[in-house]
Amino acid sequence: MLRLVVGVLGLACLIAPAAVAQQQPDTVLLERGQRLYKENCALCHRDLGAGDPPTFPALRGSDQLRDPMRVVRTIRQGRDRMPPFPGLTAEELSALVNYVRNVWADGSSNVTTEEVAAVLGGLEETLPMGSVWDGVFTEAQANRGQAAYEGACGTCHGHRLNGAPDDPDMRSTPPLARARFLRVWQGRSLATLFEFTRATMPEDNPDSMTEQEYVDVIAYMLLLGGMPAGDAELQPDAQSLARVVIRAGR
Ligand code: HEC
Numbered sequence: 001m002l003r004l005v006v007g008v009l010g011l012a013c014l015i016a017p018a019a020v021a022q023q024q025p026d027t028v029l030l031e032r033g034q035r036l037y038k039e040n041c042a043l044c045h046r047d048l049g050a051g052d053p054p055t056f057p058a059l060r061g062s063d064q065l066r067d068p069m070r071v072v073r074t075i076r077q078g079r080d081r082m083p084p085f086p087g088l089t090a091e092e093l094s095a096l097v098n099y100v101r102n103v104w105a106d107g108s109s110n111v112t113t114e115e116v117a118a119v120l121g122g123l124e125e126t127l128p129m130g131s132v133w134d135g136v137f138t139e140a141q142a143n144r145g146q147a148a149y150e151g152a153c154g155t156c157h158g159h160r161l162n163g164a165p166d167d168p169d170m171r172s173t174p175p176l177a178r179a180r181f182l183r184v185w186q187g188r189s190l191a192t193l194f195e196f197t198r199a200t201m202p203e204d205n206p207d208s209m210t211e212q213e214y215v216d217v218i219a220y221m222l223l224l225g226g227m228p229a230g231d232a233e234l235q236p237d238a239q240s241l242a243r244v245v246i247r248a249g250r
């Protein structure tokens with residue numbers, strides 16, 4: 001009897017692989033897409049794709065998900081205030097696009113890595129990626145940023161950028177430099193930090209500074225976080241900011 005069961009199981013194993021091969025990549029790809037979504041997108045579009053309209057549009061049920069290759073181009077190149085993600089590979093982009101379309105566009109999406117690679121081939125040649133440790137701002141810029149920070153951010157985020165306001169009656173806020181900040185922001189780009197910050201901060205008056213002032217404040221946050229200054233200023237340009245990744249260490 002035991003032998004018979006083993007035999008049947010063995011046969012099942014021989015027959016099963018074809019069916020497994022059809023299902024498995026989908027689940028694996030969807031899980032991968034979900035992880036990538038949490039890491040790269042959920043900050044603005046939120047876990048359930050509801051976004052935070054009108055600042056960050058909802059993806060759930062959005063018409064913008066209808067054309068998969070438009071989604072690929074949007075993620076890769078950005079669009080208006082949506083930051084670009086030049087560091088994602090064709091494989092990661094296909095996992096992401098299939099994830100968002102499967103869960104929020106109620107269609108079964110099955111864009112292959114090859115199809116994404118073909119679209120990417122037509123996009124501009126990519127520049128190398130770098131990190132916040134590469135000397136991406138100047139000291140003069142960080143000093144300007146300090147002045148802007150003190151005026152617009154310091155009352156809530158604290159003059160040491162540690163999230164402790166000077167007024168003890170005010171609620172605490174997230175820290176904007178050093179280890180605790182880096183733990184939250186690690187892996188994201190400065191373009192994401194820039195777009196998120198100017199769209200939402202100062203909390204009581206978002207989008208009230210110039211683009212230059214926002215990057216200057218970011219330069220100040222990096223300097224206080226221990227990152228080295230360099231020879232060239234950080235530019236308020238999403239394409240170049242997108243190539244600078246926030247890392248806790250070199
Ligand atoms: C810093 C916030 C932010 C992050 C992070 C972000 N987005 Fe967006 N996204 C936006 C904003 C703002 C828009 C609206 C852009 C516009 O006005 O056209 C947008 C628009 C979109 C659109 C619709 C664009 C269109 O018109 O075709 C899609 C799709 C999208 N985002 C997907 C993503 C995905 C996937 C990720 C993660 C890889 C992501 N977004 C990360 C802010 C963000």
Ligand code: HEC
Pocket residue numbers: 149152153154155156157172173174175176181184197201202203204217
């Ligand atoms: C009126 C108080 C207030 C002011 C002024 C303010 N913030 Fe904030 N900030 C907050 C609060 C509260 C949060 C947390 C919001 C949340 O979690 O929903 C926050 C969150 C942030 C975050 C996200 C941090 C994280 O890890 O989640 C960044 C970045 C940020 N602020 C930057 C700035 C900058 C830069 C300025 C100045 C231009 C500024 N803030 C001015 C109250 C303020």
